[in-house]
Amino acid sequence: MRKMRKRGRTGFTAPQAQKLNQALSRVGADYLFIGKSGAILLGYPSTTQDVDLFVPKSVANGRKIIRALRHLGFRIGPPLRQAILGGKDFVQIKSGPFDVDLIHAPDGIPSYEVARSRSVNYQGFPVASLRDIIASKRASNRAKDLVDLQLLEDFRREYDRLHAPVMEPAVEKAMRRARTAKARTGR
Amino acid sequence: MRNRSAADRRWAKEWRAQCRRQLGRGLKSRLLYGFVRTYKPVLDDAPFRVFNSMAEYRDWCERKLPKYLGYYRIGRGSGHRYR
Numbered sequence: 119m120r121k122m123r124k125r126g127r128t129g130f131t132a133p134q135a136q137k138l139n140q141a142l143s144r145v146g147a148d149y150l151f152i153g154k155s156g157a158i159l160l161g162y163p164s165t166t167q168d169v170d171l172f173v174p175k176s177v178a179n180g181r182k183i184i185r186a187l188r189h190l191g192f193r194i195g196p197p198l199r200q201a202i203l204g205g206k207d208f209v210q211i212k213s214g215p216f217d218v219d220l221i222h223a224p225d226g227i228p229s230y231e232v233a234r235s236r237s238v239n240y241q242g243f244p245v246a247s248l249r250d251i252i253a254s255k256r257a258s259n260r261a262k263d264l265v266d267l268q269l270l271e272d273f274r275r276e277y278d279r280l281h282a283p284v285m286e287p288a289v290e291k292a293m294r295r296a297r298t299a300k301a302r303t304g305r
Numbered sequence: 306m307r308n309r310s311a312a313d314r315r316w317a318k319e320w321r322a323q324c325r326r327q328l329g330r331g332l333k334s335r336l337l338y339g340f341v342r343t344y345k346p347v348l349d350d351a352p353f354r355v356f357n358s359m360a361e362y363r364d365w366c367e368r369k370l371p372k373y374l375g376y377y378r379i380g381r382g383s384g385h386r387y388r
Contacts, residue, residue, distance in 0.1 A: 130336065130340035131336065131337070131340070132332065132333045132336040132337060135332075135336050155339075155340070158335055158336075158339035158340070159332070159335060159336075159339075161324070161327050161328040161330070161335060162324075162327070162339075163323050163324060163326075163327035163339075164339065165338070165339055165340065165341045166339065166340060166341075167340065167341055167342055167343055167345075169340075193352070197355075198352075198353045198355070201353075201355040206355045206356060206357055207356060207357060207358045207359055207361075207362070208355070208356040208358075208359055208361075208362045209353065209354075209355050209356075210353060210354040210355075210356075211352075211353045212349060212351065212352055212353060213352035213353055216340075217349075221359075223358070223359060224359065225359050240332070241332050243332075258359075258363070258378075259378045259379050259380075260363070260366075260375065260376055260377065260378055260379070261375040261376075261377055261378075261379055262374070262375030262376060264379060265375070269320065272317060272320055272321055272324065273324045275321075276321055276324040276325055276328060277324075277328065280325070280328050
């Protein structure tokens with residue numbers, strides 16, 4: 119294959135992120151940001167160079183993904199098109215303005231539907247849950263991912279603390295229950 | 306975690322503080338500083354690659370990529386063990 123030394127290419131930028139998200143949602147594609155790129159969207163203070171998208175194995179969804187990526191300037195010839203439509207487990211694309219990995223079956227996650235049900239939406243970006251991101255990194259068992267694991271776990275604790283539902287103080291809860299009981303009995 | 310040294314605990318505390326600061330930053334900053342472009346030999350030398358399974362992809366990484374990129378799996382004859 120032709121060598122692609124695109125050293126001048128920049129990383130994924132904020133406008134590109136918005137455009138990618140808009141293009142995918144405009145065509146009605148099903149997708150989740152996953153991997154380190156997903157964690158970074160959720161606030162993980164680290165760096166990566168590609169965008170990982172978890173997409174379901176579906177020809178119809180594959181067509182939508184291709185349409186969105188072409189709209190963004192990705193060159194998708196017949197072999198690559200066939201691979202995306204065929205739902206190959208891992209498709210690495212570097213023929214566009216930034217790098218995208220399409221993952222149909224990430225390690226450590228039972229199915230797309232399960233990941234979707236646990237996903238979060240951050241400012242319009244559908245992102246796999248941190249637990250799923252960590253599970254997939256752990257299952258990959260790669261040296262570079264294992265370096266991140268403890269850091270991700272620490273980050274998840276801070277994330278959960280920040281996003282925990284507001285708990286009603288015990289005194290207020292007791293008073294609310296007493297008021298409800300009083301109203302019910304009329305005394 | 307229980308056996309972390311004082312230096313490790315201090316570092317972990319700083320890391321958690323950094324996480325909280327980053328959680329306070331908006332999407333634009335997260336993207337601006339979170340995505341960088343670094344040339345990776347072999348990996349970046351093709352317009353696309355397709356793998357039938359993640360295991361196939363991991364095997365390819367171990368056979369083709371320079372070890373220093375860290376794409377090898379731990380404990381598969383790499384001489385590395387995760388502790």
